[in-house]
Amino acid sequence: MTEIPEHLLKRSKAAKSGKSGDGGGAESAAPAESSAPVAASAAAPAAAAPAANLPNLDPPAPPPKPVPAYVQAAQARKKIPVWVLPVIAALPIWALSFAGTMQQPESEDILLIDAELVYGSCAGCHGGNGGGGIGYAFSDGEILATFPEAIDHMAHTARGSDAIAGEAYGDPNRAGGGRISGERGLMPAQMASLSLIELELVVFHERAILGGEDTSSPGYQEWMEHMREEIETVGLDGPTITQEDMDLLLACANPEFTPGATGEGAPDGETCPGPRAEGGDEAAAG
Ligand code: HEC
Known part of the structure; x- marks a missing residue:
């Protein structure tokens, strides 16, 4: 056997006597005595007596921990639906085809x-796509309804x-x-702002591109070809619309739709602006 050193034995002896001795006994008795009057005064004496003798040593059960908000959110959140998977799978294909359209110029037609x-x-x-604003809309056939x-x-x-x-203008019906x-307000006059070819171009844009007018007739194609030639030979920066130009427009316009129009048609040697009369002969316009 191993010999236990003397000083360690002494120490353990002292500890034992301390536990069962005066100091230790007084400490353990004190809580029982002090808790008795408190419990007796708080509750009925009959019920208080055993409670005082047998103090409940179990700590009160801790309240359940609240579930943190982010955990609740995660549990309540909708899961990703299954149909998303093929959508995600198709994304690169869509991206490629989209990139393809970006590189193509919208049109090479100078007109x-x-x-x-x-x-x-x-x-x-009037809106970039002719949807209207301060001024009327041109899209969805609106402009064609006003001016056939x-x-x-x-x-x-x-x-x-x-x-x-x-005054009334356009189709009364x-x-x-x-x-x-x-x-609806003021449509500013364009005589001092546009040349005659610019007027034709902008009206073409409002009707054919924004208004959806059918351009397939030979007379329409002829007008479009005339505008391309004007752009290439004269260009856009010609003189602005003159009174003679205005007189030509009023001579060609329909008196039912345009106040002050004569409907006489273009004088000899001139052509009414706009889609050419069917048959190709400008004289037929009158
Ligand atoms: C400052 C704003 C403004 C600008 C710029 C403007 N317009 Fe207008 N436009 C109007 C307003 C407002 C009306 C309605 C006027 C009225 O009540 O008579 C109108 C009416 C019209 C109409 C009649 C449409 C219909 O259905 O009755 C045409 C056509 C038109 N504009 C063409 C043009 C063209 C072409 C240009 C460019 C060259 C142009 N506008 C620039 C404000 C504008």
């Missing part, structure tokens, strides 16, 4: 490019609304009722 360019000065009031023919559209644009304020000039 379409320049017509859109001139329309830039109207877009602020391009020539009346051109005359109205060049002259503006102030010159015929209060148009859906939603005929137009009264100035009823």
Whole structure:
């Protein structure tokens, strides 16, 4: 056996006597005595007696921990639906085809490019896609309902609304009722702003591109070809619309749709702007 050193034995003896001795006994008795009067005064004496003798040593059960908000959110959150998987799988294919469309120029036709360019000065009031704004909409056939023919559209644009304020213009039987000039505000006259070819281009843009007009007839194609030639030979920066130009527009326009129009047709040697009369002979327009 191993010999236990003397000083360690002494120490353990002292510890034993301390536990069972005066100091230890007094400490353990004290809580029992002090808790008795408190319990007796708080509750009925009969019930208090055993409770005082047998103090409940179990600590009160801790309240259940609240579930943190982020855990609750995670449990309540909807799971990703199954149909998302093929969508995610198809994304790269879509991205490739989308990138392909981005690289293609919208059009190489100088007519379409320049017509859109001139329309830039109207877009602020009529909307970039012709959906309307301060001014009327052109899209969804709206402009075609007001002006079944391009020539009346051109005359109205060049002259503006102030010159015929209060007068009816356009198709009086148009859906939603005929137009009264100035009823919606001021359409600024374009005579001092546009050349005749610019007027043709912008009206073409509003009708064919924004308004969805059918351009397939030979007379329409002839007009489009004429505008391409004008762009290439004269360009857009010609003189602005003159009084003679305005007279030509009014001679060609329909008196039913354009106040002040004569409907005489173009004088000899001149051509009414807009889609050419069918048959190819400009004289047939009159
Ligand atoms: C400052 C704003 C403004 C600008 C710029 C403008 N317009 Fe207008 N436009 C109007 C307003 C307002 C009306 C309605 C006027 C009225 O009540 O008579 C209108 C009416 C019209 C109409 C008649 C449409 C219909 O269905 O009755 C045509 C066509 C038109 N504008 C063409 C043009 C063109 C082409 C340009 C560009 C060259 C242009 N506008 C630029 C404000 C504008």
